[in-house]
Amino acid sequence: MDERFMDAAVTAAEEGMTRGDGGPFGAVIVRDGKILSRAWNRVIRDQDPTAHAEVNAIREACRVLGRFHLEACDLYTSCEPCPMCLGAIYWAGLRTVFYAATRDDATETGFSDARIYREISLPPEGRTVRFVKTDSSAATAVMRAWRSDANRQRY
Amino acid sequence: MDERFMDAAVTAAEEGMTRGDGGPFGAVIVRDGKILSRAWNRVIRDQDPTAHAEVNAIREACRVLGRFHLEACDLYTSCEPCPMCLGAIYWAGLRTVFYAATRDDATETGFSDARIYREISLPPEGRTVRFVKTDSSAATAVMRAWRSDANRQRY
Numbered sequence: 173m174d175e176r177f178m179d180a181a182v183t184a185a186e187e188g189m190t191r192g193d194g195g196p197f198g199a200v201i202v203r204d205g206k207i208l209s210r211a212w213n214r215v216i217r218d219q220d221p222t223a224h225a226e227v228n229a230i231r232e233a234c235r236v237l238g239r240f241h242l243e244a245c246d247l248y249t250s251c252e253p254c255p256m257c258l259g260a261i262y263w264a265g266l267r268t269v270f271y272a273a274t275r276d277d278a279t280e281t282g283f284s285d286a287r288i289y290r291e292i293s294l295p296p297e298g299r300t301v302r303f304v305k306t307d308s309s310a311a312t313a314v315m316r317a318w319r320s321d322a323n324r325q326r327y
Numbered sequence: 328m329d330e331r332f333m334d335a336a337v338t339a340a341e342e343g344m345t346r347g348d349g350g351p352f353g354a355v356i357v358r359d360g361k362i363l364s365r366a367w368n369r370v371i372r373d374q375d376p377t378a379h380a381e382v383n384a385i386r387e388a389c390r391v392l393g394r395f396h397l398e399a400c401d402l403y404t405s406c407e408p409c410p411m412c413l414g415a416i417y418w419a420g421l422r423t424v425f426y427a428a429t430r431d432d433a434t435e436t437g438f439s440d441a442r443i444y445r446e447i448s449l450p451p452e453g454r455t456v457r458f459v460k461t462d463s464s465a466a467t468a469v470m471r472a473w474r475s476d477a478n479r480q481r482y
Binding site for chain 2: 173178179181182185186189192194195196215216218219220221222227230231234235238239240241242250251252254255256257258259260261262263264265266267268269270271272273274277278280281282284287288289291292293296301302303304305306307308310311312314315316317318319325326327
């Protein structure tokens, strides 16, 4: 844990909020002691509900490195990642996540983080968003075709 | 549930896979019986670990509508959304999610969906990715500043 990087994440949060780009959240991604990407929440500016600080930082770091994997990289974020960002962290293969405020702080600030954490662990049919399972042999056939392709790129 | 839309999602999955853009996953977003957006996984093409079919479809539908909220819209996806996509679905405020294959089908196909579902419900300190809570009064101060701004745009 390097305080300079957490300071950079919090400063990004402040900058984004002051610009009116989105909520009070900032993040940086660090590799070998250097900042690879620095981002803040841009949900309002981009009119994009997925434009959270962590997702933006991951996308930018991948652009910088030219690959979709961030092994040996650490994320510093001003607030505990929401489930969407947590999923993105796993897909990106980040090593360590340092966070300051918590999902409860986010809830007090008016965001849905804690609620989404509760929803995600429910079985699909028990959620407030309606989830409907349907059968499609075509869908599983496409997945079988992928699995049987020896040249596929794994990720 | 309208089979034409699930067919469109599965066809998108097939098209993306055939192009080599990413894994065998496709999605469409529908409003008032019309397709607003159609997308497939582009993790490989974009070198972006967040470029899942559902995230891409949500971002594109928001671009089409010019807003970050997709109320009264439904998502059809060829496979049960991963936790990242599920979070995006909640932030976007989608109404219903129709899905065909499951997280277990995805696991059999070689993807980490089920593992990430397990990880997300663990307390941060119990996960395989290292999560480190740190104190930062500056981080909570930024969040307080947001909360006390009467003109803030809620989302």
